[in-house]
Amino acid sequence: MEKKDTANQDETKKPEGAPASAESAPKADLLKGTKAGKKPEGDDGKKDDQPAAPTAEKPAEEKKADEKKSDHKPAAEKPAAEAKPAEGEDGKKGRAVIDPAEAHVLVVEDNVPNFVLIARMLAYMGVQRCEWKTSGWQVVEFADTLPRIDLILMDIRLPYEDGFQALEKVRENPRLKDTLVVAVTAEGTQDQMVKAQKAGFDGFLAKPLDPDMFPEQIRKVLSGEQVWVANQ
DSSP states (O other): OHHHHHHHHHHHSOOTTOOOOTTTSOOOOTTTOOOTTOOOTTSSSSOOSSOOOOOSOOOHHHHHHHHHHHHSOOOOOOOOOOOOOOBOTTSOBOOOOOOGGGOEEEEEOSOHHHHHHHHHHHHHTTOOEEEEESSHHHHHHHHTTSSOOOEEEEOSSOSSSOHHHHHHHHHHSTTTTTSEEEEEESOOOHHHHHHHHHHTOSEEEESSOOTTTHHHHHHHHHTTOOEEEOOO
């Protein structure tokens, strides 16, 4: 009886190295897979005499090429170009907005009543720093005594030299070459305005100045816009 039981146990004992049952067999690797039409080893409980289905691995040469690609570090990206201010039709760069309360304004005017009127309108809109000079050479001389000048309101009819000659002196000065310069003149014709544009002024306001419009016109200039107003 002991021999019989032993025989039965031997019959039920699986041979060494036999594949596990279908339930316990590991699932096929989804990344590698097998060839269509071939069952992976162990599906029918028997070891397939055929060689294992080749996995979808790349040839050695392709692997080496991929390794070289992975080892190759991409060149560092160039930093984005610094944003530049937009340019207007005249090619001049846009400017940062200047708060009227922080603006330094210089009025070039040989007529005292005209200067007083302009100074009052500037004060009304919040400008706290307003200086006065009567000629272009005084502007250049005075420039070195100020921390900065944000806006020059320049008359065209000036003693010794006109506003166009004064503008040339201003543009030749390293500290003033990029300063906003607006012509403010009684010669407010269309032809004079065109001449001012060609000369390099940043704006043109014909006299008599409109007290209702003047503050907004100056705000636009301090915001980087150009204002051109001639007499009709």
